[in-house]
Amino acid sequence: MNLSQALLHALHQHGAREIFGIPGDFILAFFRQVETTAILPMFTLSHEPGVGFAADAAARYHTRLGVAAVTYGAGALNMVNAVASSYAEKVPLVVISGAPGAAERRSGYLLHHQAKTLDSQLAIFREITCDQVVLDDAARAPADIARVLASCLAHSRPVYIELPRDMVLMPCAPVPHLAPPAAQPRALAACTEAILARLAQARAPLLLVGVEIRRYGIEHKVARLAQLLNIPVATTFMGRGLLADTDVALLGTYLGVAGPAALSAAVEQSDALFMLGVIVSDTNFGASGKTIDLHASIHAHDGAVSMGYQVYPAIPLEALVDALLEHGQRIGTQASALAPPAYPHDLPRDAAPIAPRDIARAVNDVLAAHPGLPLAADIGDCLFTALDIAHTALVAPGYYATMGYGVPAGLGLQAGGAGRPVILVGDGAFQMTGWELGNCQRYGWDPIVIVFNNCSWEMLRAFEPGAGFTDLSDWHFADMAAALGGNGCRVTTRAGLGAALDAALARRGRFELIEVMIPRGVVSDTLERFVKGVRRLQQSIPA
Numbered sequence: 001m002n003l004s005q006a007l008l009h010a011l012h013q014h015g016a017r018e019i020f021g022i023p024g025d026f027i028l029a030f031f032r033q034v035e036t037t038a039i040l041p042m043f044t045l046s047h048e049p050g051v052g053f054a055a056d057a058a059a060r061y062h063t064r065l066g067v068a069a070v071t072y073g074a075g076a077l078n079m080v081n082a083v084a085s086s087y088a089e090k091v092p093l094v095v096i097s098g099a100p101g102a103a104e105r106r107s108g109y110l111l112h113h114q115a116k117t118l119d120s121q122l123a124i125f126r127e128i129t130c131d132q133v134v135l136d137d138a139a140r141a142p143a144d145i146a147r148v149l150a151s152c153l154a155h156s157r158p159v160y161i162e163l164p165r166d167m168v169l170m171p172c173a174p175v176p177h178l179a180p181p182a183a184q185p186r187a188l189a190a191c192t193e194a195i196l197a198r199l200a201q202a203r204a205p206l207l208l209v210g211v212e213i214r215r216y217g218i219e220h221k222v223a224r225l226a227q228l229l230n231i232p233v234a235t236t237f238m239g240r241g242l243l244a245d246t247d248v249a250l251l252g253t254y255l256g257v258a259g260p261a262a263l264s265a266a267v268e269q270s271d272a273l274f275m276l277g278v279i280v281s282d283t284n285f286g287a288s289g290k291t292i293d294l295h296a297s298i299h300a301h302d303g304a305v306s307m308g309y310q311v312y313p314a315i316p317l318e319a320l321v322d323a324l325l326e327h328g329q330r331i332g333t334q335a336s337a338l339a340p341p342a343y344p345h346d347l348p349r350d351a352a353p354i355a356p357r358d359i360a361r362a363v364n365d366v367l368a369a370h371p372g373l374p375l376a377a378d379i380g381d382c383l384f385t386a387l388d389i390a391h392t393a394l395v396a397p398g399y400y401a402t403m404g405y406g407v408p409a410g411l412g413l414q415a416g417g418a419g420r421p422v423i424l425v426g427d428g429a430f431q432m433t434g435w436e437l438g439n440c441q442r443y444g445w446d447p448i449v450i451v452f453n454n455c456s457w458e459m460l461r462a463f464e465p466g467a468g469f470t471d472l473s474d475w476h477f478a479d480m481a482a483a484l485g486g487n488g489c490r491v492t493t494r495a496g497l498g499a500a501l502d503a504a505l506a507r508r509g510r511f512e513l514i515e516v517m518i519p520r521g522v523v524s525d526t527l528e529r530f531v532k533g534v535r536r537l538q539q540s541i542p543a
C-alpha cells in the first residue's frame with residue numbers, strides 16, 4: 001500500500017464518504033490516486049472557497065468527516081475563510097494540501113505558490129485547525145494520520161494534512177484507528193450528579209441546545225434526555241434545524257429581542273439554563289433582552305462543563321448525555337409551557353409584490369408536500385427568513401456568518417446524498433459563489449435555488465440606512481441559468497413565485513434558479529427586529 005492509499009482508507013474508516021477539491025501541480029499525483037483507487041468519490045468545483053463550503057456542508061448534514069483537497073499556496077490559501085468558518089462552527093473538516101517535495105525544497109529557488117517561507121502555509125493553518133501534520137516521513141505517517149483524524153472527530157474541528165508530492169506513492173503501513181477520548185469516571189459521575197441536582201431544585205429549568213449535539217451525532221439521545229427530564233427545550237439561532245427529525249416538542253429558536261417574547265422570557269428567566277453543545281456567541285446571544293448570567297447557567301461545550309464557577313474538564317458531550325440518561329429522572333412538570341411556533345404557509349397566488357415572508361410561506365408549502373427537504377442558506381436576509389420556515393435540516397454559517405456559503409453548501413448536501421436541496425441566497429452572496437451551479441451538469445445535481453434579488457446588500461442597509469454603497473445593480477441572474485446548464489426564471493409577484501416553484505418541483509436533472517425580485521428596503525420581520533434589538537442593546541450598554 002502507498003501513503004495515499006493508506007490515507008484514503010483511513011479517511012473512509014473514519015467516516016468520510018466523499019472528497020471535494022480543485023487540483024494543482026503540487027497535488028496532481030494524489031488526485032490520480034483518488035481517481036484510480038476509487039476509495040472515495042471526488043467532486044471538483046470551480047473555486048476553493050466553494051470546495052471548503054461544500055465539504056463543510058456535507059460534514060454538518062451527515063455528521064461525519066468532510067474532506068477538501070487542494071493544491072499548495074494559491075489553492076489552500078484561497079480556502080482559508082471557509083476553513084476558518086468550519087473552525088468557528090465546529091465542523092470536522094479534513095484539509096489535504098499538496099506541497100513541494102524534499103528535493104525542490106532544497107533547490108534554493110523560491111517556488112511557485114510560495115508566499116513567505118515554505119512553512120508559512122502550515123503556520124497559517126495552525127490558527128484555524130485543531131491539529132496538523134506534514135507527511136514527510138512514511139514511517140511516522142500511519143501514527144500521525146491516526147492522531148490527526150482522531151483529533152478532528154474528538155474536537156469536531158478542522159485538521160490540516162500537508163502531503164509533499166514526492167511522498168504520494170511511498171510505501172506505507174495501514175493507519176490505525178485510535179479510540180475516542182473517554183471521560184474520567186469519577187469526574188463524570190460528580191458532574192452528572194451536580195447537573196441533575198441543580199435542575200431538580202430549579203423553579204424553571206430549560207434545555208437550550210446548540211450545534212455540538214449535531215456534530216457529535218447525539219440528537220436522538222438528546223431528544224430522549226429531553227423527554228426523560230420533561231423540561232422545555234429550545235435551540236439557539238445557530239442551532240436552527242436541530243432535533244428536526246425527532247419528536248421533541250421544541251419551544252422554538254431563541255433570538256432574544258428578535259424572537260417571540262414568551263420564548264425569550266422563558267430562556268432569559270430560567271434559573272437553571274442548561275446549554276448543551278451551545279457556542280456562546282453574539283449571534284446566539286447578542287440580541288438578548290436580558291443579558292443571560294452565564295455563571296448562573298450550566299454550559300457543556302468543547303469537551304468541558306462549567307456550572308457557576310466550577311469547571312469539569314475532559315467531559316465529552318456524548319459521555320455526559322449517556323450518564324444523564326442513565327441517572328436522570330423526570331424533573332419538569334410540563335415539557336413545553338409554550339405553544340410551538342406557527343409557521344406562515346398558504347402563499348396567496350396574487351399579483352402582490354413578494355416580501356421575504358412570502359418566500360417562507362412558499363417554502364413551507366413545499367415542505368408540507370415534500371417533508372424533510374434539506375435547506376442550505378447563505379448569510380443575509382435569506383437566513384433570517386429561514387427562521388420563518390418550518391423546522392427542517394438547515395445548514396448555514398449562523399455564527400461565523402460568511403457569505404458565499406449557500407450555493408456550494410447546497411451542492412455539498414446533494415453530492416453527499418442528502419437529496420435535492422432548496423438553497424436560499426441573496427444577490428450579493430450569489431455574486432460570490434453562485435457560479436458553482438455550473439458544475440451541476442457534470443454531476444446531475446439539481447438544487448432549487450431561490451435568489452433574494454433586492455439589488456442590494458440589504459442587511460447592511462438595515463444597519464446603515466441611507467448608505468449608498470449598499471446599492472447593487474440588477475444582474476438578471478435568471479437569464480444566465482441556461483448558459484450554466486440550468487433553468488431560470490424571474491418572478492415579481494406571489495403568483496409568479498408559486499408557479500415557478502410548482503414548475504421547478506415538477507422537473508428533475510437540472511438546477512432550477514428562481515430569481516425573486518424584492519423591492520429595496522423590504523426585509524423580513526426577524527431581521528427588522530434583530531437590527532432594532534441590537535441597536536437598542538448597543539445604546540443601552542454603558543460605555
Ligand SMILES: Cc1ncc(Cc2c([C@H](C)O)sc(CCOP(=O)(O)OP(=O)(O)O)c2C)c(N)n1
Nearest residue numbers: 380381401402403426427428429456457458459
Ligand atoms: C464574505 C463576506 N463578505 C462580507 C460580509 C459582510 C456582509 C454581511 C454580514 C452582516 O457580515 S451581510 C452583507 C450583505 C449581504 O447581501 P445579500 O447577499 O444581497 O443579502 P441581503 O440583501 O439579504 O442582505 C455583507 C456584505 C460577509 N458576511 N461575508
Ligand SMILES: [Mg+2]
Nearest residue numbers: 426427456458
Ligand atoms: Mg441583496
